[in-house]
Amino acid sequence: MSTTKPQGTEEQGDVSPSRRRFMTWAANAMGGLIALVVGIPIVGSIFTAIFKKNNGNSWVTLGTLDQFPDGQITPISFQLASKDGWMKTQSQQLVYVSRKGSNIIVFSSICTHLGCRVSWKASLNEFKCPCHGGTYNDQGQVIAGPPPKPLHRYPNKVSGGKLMIHTSDA
């Protein structure tokens, strides 16, 4: 009785050593390729996070000092550039500049309750939040409503006759 195998079929133990080596090499190469494809973005995102620059963490010029009359609280907008990984964004921010002689305070317009935009009411000498009635005095201290803390104050400096604020936590 003949025991010939049909052509094109191999049982598991019949794979030649050179073919087995090739298959092992191919499987390892494929595994390495998959690791590269998956690993490069992960490593890239780690390095991006490490070297990420946030342009919001810098000094921004609001304007010349004469734009902010003595004894008043003046609103002014500025463009805040920020970078998150590869994403660059620009957003318009509103702040209030309180000037009393050389004493300058720059308030954020963001309510500390839930982030609505407050507005300065000169006739009342108060900042008012339209959302839940939060009220702040001319020093940015909470005098009514739910805000848990005063308005944020930006670090500021005058350089070359220009008022600048530091936007590290804008």
Ligand code: FES
């Ligand atoms: S967001 Fe301003 S009081 Fe609620």
